[in-house]
Amino acid sequence: MTRKRSRLLLYLPLVAVAIFYxxxxxxxxVTGLKGFEEVNLKTMWDLPNGIQFDNFIEAYNKLAPHLWxxxxxxxxxxxxxxxxxxxxxxxxxxxxxxxxxxxxxxILFGMFIPYQSILIPxxxxxxxxNLYGGLPGLVLTHVIYGIPITTLTFxxxxxxxxxxxxxxAKIDGAGMMGVYWNILLPISIPSFVVVLxxxxxxAWNDFLFAVVLTSPSNWPITVALNNMAGSQIVAxxxxxxxxxxxxxxTLLVYIFLGRYFLRGMMAGALKG
Amino acid sequence: xxxKKENWQAFLLVLPSILAVAVFVYGFIAxxxxxSLSKWKGLTPDYTWTGxxxxxxxxxxxxxxxxxxxxxxxxxxxxFGSLVLGLLLSLLLDTGLRGEGIFRSIFLFPMAISYxxxxxVWRWLMNPATGTRIxxxxxxxxxxxxxxxxNQWHTTPYWGIAAIALPAVxxxxxxxxxxxLAGLRAIPDELREAARVDGASEFQILTGIVLPLLRPVTxxxxxxxxxxxxxxxxxxVAVAGKQLPLDVPALYMWQATFDGLxxxxxxxxxxxxxxxxxxxxxxxxxYSLRSEPEL
Numbered sequence: 001m002t003r004k005r006s007r008l009l010l011y012l013p014l015v016a017v018a019i020f021y022x023x024x025x026x027x028x029x030v031t032g033l034k035g036f037e038e039v040n041l042k043t044m045w046d047l048p049n050g051i052q053f054d055n056f057i058e059a060y061n062k063l064a065p066h067l068w069x070x071x072x073x074x075x076x077x078x079x080x081x082x083x084x085x086x087x088x089x090x091x092x093x094x095x096x097x098x099x100x101x102x103x104x105x106x107i108l109f110g111m112f113i114p115y116q117s118i119l120i121p122x123x124x125x126x127x128x129x130n131l132y133g134g135l136p137g138l139v140l141t142h143v144i145y146g147i148p149i150t151t152l153t154f155x156x157x158x159x160x161x162x163x164x165x166x167x168x169a170k171i172d173g174a175g176m177m178g179v180y181w182n183i184l185l186p187i188s189i190p191s192f193v194v195v196l197x198x199x200x201x202x203a204w205n206d207f208l209f210a211v212v213l214t215s216p217s218n219w220p221i222t223v224a225l226n227n228m229a230g231s232q233i234v235a236x237x238x239x240x241x242x243x244x245x246x247x248x249x250t251l252l253v254y255i256f257l258g259r260y261f262l263r264g265m266m267a268g269a270l271k272g
Numbered sequence: 273x274x275x276k277k278e279n280w281q282a283f284l285l286v287l288p289s290i291l292a293v294a295v296f297v298y299g300f301i302a303x304x305x306x307x308s309l310s311k312w313k314g315l316t317p318d319y320t321w322t323g324x325x326x327x328x329x330x331x332x333x334x335x336x337x338x339x340x341x342x343x344x345x346x347x348x349x350x351x352f353g354s355l356v357l358g359l360l361l362s363l364l365l366d367t368g369l370r371g372e373g374i375f376r377s378i379f380l381f382p383m384a385i386s387y388x389x390x391x392x393v394w395r396w397l398m399n400p401a402t403g404t405r406i407x408x409x410x411x412x413x414x415x416x417x418x419x420x421x422x423n424q425w426h427t428t429p430y431w432g433i434a435a436i437a438l439p440a441v442x443x444x445x446x447x448x449x450x451x452x453l454a455g456l457r458a459i460p461d462e463l464r465e466a467a468r469v470d471g472a473s474e475f476q477i478l479t480g481i482v483l484p485l486l487r488p489v490t491x492x493x494x495x496x497x498x499x500x501x502x503x504x505x506x507x508x509v510a511v512a513g514k515q516l517p518l519d520v521p522a523l524y525m526w527q528a529t530f531d532g533l534x535x536x537x538x539x540x541x542x543x544x545x546x547x548x549x550x551x552x553x554x555x556x557x558x559y560s561l562r563s564e565p566e567l
Binding site: 018020021084090096097106115125145175212226236239 | 278279280281282283285286288289290292293296297298299300301303304307317357360361364365367369375377378379380381382383384385386387388389390391392393394395396397399405406407408411412415442446447450451454499502503505506509510513521522525526529530535538539541542543545546549550553554557558561
C-alpha cells in the first residue's frame with residue numbers, strides 16, 4: 001500500500017462527517033430557495049427548479065421587527081461587557097490588590113451557573129427596577145452575566161504582556177489609568193475583537209433570558225423564531241428560511257472572523 | 273513597589289463588576305434558595321417558611337424522576353458522542369493533510385449558531401412520520417436504501433431523549449475537535465519521533481503516548497460538556513416543544529415557575545441544578561487556576 005493511497009483513505013471519514021455537518025445547511029437553503037408551489041415535504045431533499053425568494057421574503061416580513069430587536073440589544077450588550085471585561089482583566093492581571101486571587105474565581109464561577117438558579121430573582125428584580133419586558137433589561141442581563149468570560153479573556157491576554165512594559169511606563173510617571181490608556185489599550189484591539197464577537201454571538205443566540213425578560217413586541221429573533229416554529233400556521237419552508245435568517249449574522253461573523261471566534265471559544269475552556 | 277493608594281484605585285476600578293456579580297450571581301442564588309424554602313405559589317410572592325418540603329416533594333415526584341433519567345441518558349450520549357467524534361476528527365486533521373482549514377471550518381460552524389436554529393431545523397430532519405408522509409432523514413434513508421435506519425427519533429417511546437443528543441453532538445463535537453487539536457499540537461514531535469525510532473507502531477504511539485498525554489484535555493472537555501448537558505433547555509424546546517417524555521430539569525423549572533406558578537418548586541429545581549453543576553465546576557476551577565503559572 002502506498003503512502004499516497006493511505007492518505008486518500010483519511011479523507012473518506014472526513015468527507016462523510018463534513019456531509020453530516022452540512023446537511024442542515026443544505027436543507028435550510030434548498031427549502032428556502034424553492035417557490036411556494038414547489039415546496040413539499042416529500043421532495044425536501046431535491047434541488048429547487050429555479051431560485052425564488054418567496055420563503056425568505058415571507059420569513060423576513062414576519063421576523064424583521066425581531067431582527068432589529070436583536071441588533072439593538074446585542075450591540076450595546078457586547079460593547080459594554082467588553083469594556084468592563086477589559087478593565088477587570090487589566091486590574092486582575094497587572095494590579096492585583098489584596099483578595100484578588102479570591103475574587104477572580106468567584107467571578108469566574110458566574111459563567112458556569114445554570115441560569116435557572118437565578119431566574120426567579122432576576123425577573124422579580126427587573127420588575128422592581130422597571131426594566132421588565134423591554135430591551136434595556138435584557139442588555140443589562142447580558143452585560144452582567146458576560147462579565148466572567150470577558151474578564152477571563154482579557155486577564156489571560158494582559159497576563160502575557162511583560163511586566164517591564166508596565167513598570168517602565170510607571171517610572172515615566174504614568175498612573176494606573178495612564179498605563180492602561182497609553183500602553184495596554186492600543187495593543188488590545190485583537191482581544192477586543194475576540195471578546196466583542198464572542199459576546200455578540202452569545203447574546204444573539206440566547207433564548208432563555210430573552211424569553212423570560214421580554215414582552216412579545218420586544219422579542220429578539222430567537223424567541224420569535226421558536227414561536228414561529230411552534231405555531232401550526234407558519235409553513236415549515238418559511239420556518240427554514242427564518243432559521244437561516246436567524247443564523248446568518250453569527251454565521252457571517254464566523255466566516256469572516258473565524259480566527260477570533262475560535263480564540264474566544266478556547267478562552268471559555270480556561271486552559272484549553 | 274505599589275502604594276496603598278494604587279491598591280485602592282485598582283479595587284475601585286473593578287468594584288462595579290464585583291458588585292454586579294455579587295448581586296446577580298451570589299445574591300440571586302441566595303434569593304432563589306430562600307424561595308425554594310418557601311410556600312410561594314401563585315403570582316404574589318409568599319415567603320412563608322416551609323423548610324425542605326419543596327425538595328422532599330421533588331424526590332417523590334415521578335416527573336422529576338423522568339428528568340433525572342433523561343438528563344443521565346442525554347449526558348452519556350452527548351458527552352461520549354462529542355468526545356469520540358471530536359477526538360477522531362482531530363486525529364485525522366492532525367495528520368497534516370491538505371484542506372485542513374476547510375474541514376475545520378465546516379466542523380466548527382455549528383458553534384456559531386443558536387440552539388433554537390439547530391432545534392428548528394433538526395425538528396424537520398427528525399420528522400418521525402413514516403409511510404406515505406415520510407420526510408426528513410427517514411426519507412433520505414429510504415431513498416438510500418438504508419431503511420433499517422428509519423426510526424421515530426425523539427418520539428421513540430422511552431428512548432426519545434437519546435435522539436435529542438444527535439443535534440447536540442452536531443453542535444458541539446467541533447468544539448471538542450478544536451480543543452483536542454490544540455492539545456495534539458502541544459505534544460512535542462520529538463516524543464513521537466523517538467518512539468518511532470524505537471520501533472513503535474503508529475497505533476502504539478497513539479495509545480501509549482498521545483492518548484495519555486491528552487487525558488487532562490479530555491477531563492476539561494468532559495466537564496465543560498457535562499455541565500452544558502445538565503443545563504440543556506433551548507434545544508429541547510426548539511425540537512419538541514414542552515413534552516413530558518423529553519422533560520429535563522431546566523424545562524421542569526420553567527414550567528413549574530412560569531406556567532404553573534409553583535415558584536417554590538421551580539426555585540428548588542434551580543438550586544438542585546446549580547448544586548449538580550457546582551460539583552463538576554468548582555474542582556475544575558480550582559484545578560485550572562492553581563496549575564496556571566504565577567503572573
